[in-house]
Amino acid sequence: MLPPLLIESVAYLGSGVARHDGCVHFIPGTCPGELVEAKVTKIRKTFREAELVSVLKPSADRLAAPDCLVDAGGSSIPVPGCVYGHVTHNAELGYKLEQLASFLKRQAKLENVEKLPIGKFASSKPLNYRNRIKLHYGTGKGGEQLLGYIGEDNFSVVDMAQCPLAVPEINEKLASLREDEEFWKWVSSRGVVSLRWTGTDGVVVSSGSSEFFGTEKLSLTEKIPVFGSLKVPLNGFFQVNPEVGAALVSHITDTVTRCAPDELIDFYCGVGVYGLSVSKMGVPKVSGFDSGRDVIRAANSNAGMKKVRASFYCKHVGKIARRVLKNISGRKSMAIVNPPRSGLDRGTLDALIASPVENLLYVSCAPDTLSRDLAVLCGAGGSYHVISADIFDMFPRTAYFETVIHMVKTRTK
Structure with missing residues (x-):
C-alpha cells in the first residue's frame, strides 16, 4: 500500500x-x-x-454515487470505457479542456496556448445519447449466456442488460432481444451484434455487416443541419451523438461560410456530411475524397438528390493529396481533414504544407495524433498557424472527445 x-x-x-x-x-x-x-x-x-x-x-x-455502473455477479462495476462515471459532467468537460490545452502546448508545441480561444459545446445528455452500440456474445463460468461489452481485461464479456450510454430506443430493443430465444441462437453463431437507431428507421439489428435479425436495412436515413436528410450505408460512419454531431456540422458550416472559399477539398469525407452542407450554403466547388466505396456512392447519391454542386471520389487520400492540392486555386481555397484515429500520413501533411490552401480545418477524435500532426503543420518547416480550437462533447462519460482546429496559412514577409 x-x-x-x-x-x-x-x-x-x-x-x-x-x-x-x-x-x-x-x-x-x-x-x-x-x-x-x-x-x-x-x-x-x-x-x-x-x-x-x-x-x-x-x-x-x-458524485455521491457513480452514474455509469453495471451489475457484475452481485457487485457493481463501471461500464467498460466509462472512465468519468464518478464525477459531475461539468467537471469531466473541464478535465478534457485541460487535456486538450496540454496536448496543444506540450505535443503540438504551439506558442501562447493560454491566449488561444478554445470553445466548447457540451452535450445536454451525459447518458442515453448513443445511437449505435456493439455488443459481444460470451458465456459465463456457469455456462450462462452473456451479451455486453468487452471488459477491462480485453477478454471477458461484461453482461449488459441495459447500456446507460445508449438512447432509450436501443435499450428497449435490447430488453426484448434478451427475452427472445431465437435471437440468442442467432447471436451465438455470430459472436457480435450491432444495434443502430435513427428517428426514421427505428432500431436496426445486425451482425455489423449484411446479416440482420429482423428488418433488413442496408441504408439508413440520418439528418444534419443545412442539408437535411441523407442516406448513410449501414456500416457507414456517422457520429454516435446526434445532438453534438449536429452542432459540429453547424460549426464547420459556419466557419466555412465566414471564410467564403471558391473551392473546398474534403479529405476523408465519408458520406459527405461536411461537403454536402457547405455546398448547399453556396461554396462554388466542393470535392470530397475517401477510400470507402459504399460511402462515396452514398455521398454522390445524396448530392444528386438535393442537386448540390459537390463531387465525391473513391480515392486513398494519402495517394492523391499532393496531386489534388497542387491543382487548386490560391487564397480562396479551403480544406477539411477528418482522418481516422491514426491521423494524417506524412505525404498528406507535406502536401498541405506545400499547397496554397488558405484555411484548413482539422477534425479529430484523437488529440494525441492531432497534436503530432499540428507539430508538423505549424512547426519548423510548416506553413500554418492555429487561430482557434473547439472541443465537442461527443462521448460523455468516456475518455474521448472531438476537436476542431482552424488553421490559416502563415504569410512570409
Whole structure:
C-alpha cells in the first residue's frame, strides 16, 4: 500500500495523476485535489499504474454515487470505457479542456496556448445519447449466456442488460432481444451484434455487416443541419451523438461560410456530411475524397438528390493529396481533414504544407495524433498557424472527445 497520495490532475484517458518518490502514478477513478489511498498494480519503466483503495479527502467534483455502473455477479462495476462515471459532467468537460490545452502546448508545441480561444459545446445528455452500440456474445463460468461489452481485461464479456450510454430506443430493443430465444441462437453463431437507431428507421439489428435479425436495412436515413436528410450505408460512419454531431456540422458550416472559399477539398469525407452542407450554403466547388466505396456512392447519391454542386471520389487520400492540392486555386481555397484515429500520413501533411490552401480545418477524435500532426503543420518547416480550437462533447462519460482546429496559412514577409 502506498502512503496517501494527492491527485494533481487527470491525464488523457481518465486516470488521476499523483507523484511518489519522484515517480508518476496513474490512478483511475480519482479527481484533482483528492487525497487517496492506492496500491500499485503495474510497474512500468517510467511510471506506475495503481488501483484506488479509498478516498480520504473527496473532491467536490465527485458524485455521491457513480452514474455509469453495471451489475457484475452481485457487485457493481463501471461500464467498460466509462472512465468519468464518478464525477459531475461539468467537471469531466473541464478535465478534457485541460487535456486538450496540454496536448496543444506540450505535443503540438504551439506558442501562447493560454491566449488561444478554445470553445466548447457540451452535450445536454451525459447518458442515453448513443445511437449505435456493439455488443459481444460470451458465456459465463456457469455456462450462462452473456451479451455486453468487452471488459477491462480485453477478454471477458461484461453482461449488459441495459447500456446507460445508449438512447432509450436501443435499450428497449435490447430488453426484448434478451427475452427472445431465437435471437440468442442467432447471436451465438455470430459472436457480435450491432444495434443502430435513427428517428426514421427505428432500431436496426445486425451482425455489423449484411446479416440482420429482423428488418433488413442496408441504408439508413440520418439528418444534419443545412442539408437535411441523407442516406448513410449501414456500416457507414456517422457520429454516435446526434445532438453534438449536429452542432459540429453547424460549426464547420459556419466557419466555412465566414471564410467564403471558391473551392473546398474534403479529405476523408465519408458520406459527405461536411461537403454536402457547405455546398448547399453556396461554396462554388466542393470535392470530397475517401477510400470507402459504399460511402462515396452514398455521398454522390445524396448530392444528386438535393442537386448540390459537390463531387465525391473513391480515392486513398494519402495517394492523391499532393496531386489534388497542387491543382487548386490560391487564397480562396479551403480544406477539411477528418482522418481516422491514426491521423494524417506524412505525404498528406507535406502536401498541405506545400499547397496554397488558405484555411484548413482539422477534425479529430484523437488529440494525441492531432497534436503530432499540428507539430508538423505549424512547426519548423510548416506553413500554418492555429487561430482557434473547439472541443465537442461527443462521448460523455468516456475518455474521448472531438476537436476542431482552424488553421490559416502563415504569410512570409
